Amino acid sequence: MDQLLELGFAFGSSYLIGCCVAGYYLTRWRTGTDLREIGSGSAGARNTARFLGRGFGVAAFAWDFAKGALAALLARYFGEDLTLASIGVVLGHVWPAQLGFRGGKGVAPAAGVLAVLQPWLLGIVAVAYALGGVVTRSVARRAIAAFGTGVVAIPFLATRPHEALLGAVLLGILIFTHRGGFPSNEVTKKEAK
DSSP states (O other): OHHHHHHHHHHHHHHHHHTOOHHHHHHHHHHSOOGGGSTTSOOSHHHHHHHHOHHHHHHHHHHHHHHHHHHHHHHHHTTOOHHHHHHHHHHHHHSOGGGTTOOOOSHHHHHHHHHHHOTTHHHHHHHHHHHHHHHOOOHHHHHHHHHHHHHHHGGGGTOOHHHHHHHHHHHHHHHHHTTTOOOSOOOOHHHHO
């Protein structure tokens, strides 16, 4: 029973951290608008940048990245289940309870988890993302391909088996959340005014 409570706490506390979706709150604070009703319909950093500008998009990404890293670091520090904590923070970002289970697409917090899991993987992911720009202009496809490259690299770099499994689960979540791509009727901040 104690172990179940510990697992539940690891997941639940991380889920709550994930629920604080920066793009949604930044947009509400700046304009009073629900970010999920414009552009791609996502409360993530990319849609924030479209509507509020690049600086706010970077701030939203940094916040969401940091909460993914924080959840993973707290799990390590307190000896909680890192896998459940990492999945919890990403699911909280994607399906935040207080926002009617409509949040972002999960890339930033998943990247934050990856940074704690294996910090040097971020270099591989960054290079793959940059090279992806030669093949496609789609940010969603580049992000998925770059994250996937990092996940594929995990087992080849003397990591623990559960890290590869965690990476695969996070990649599966990102593929699911990006399955529809971006709508064609996106609204920029100029069009929304």
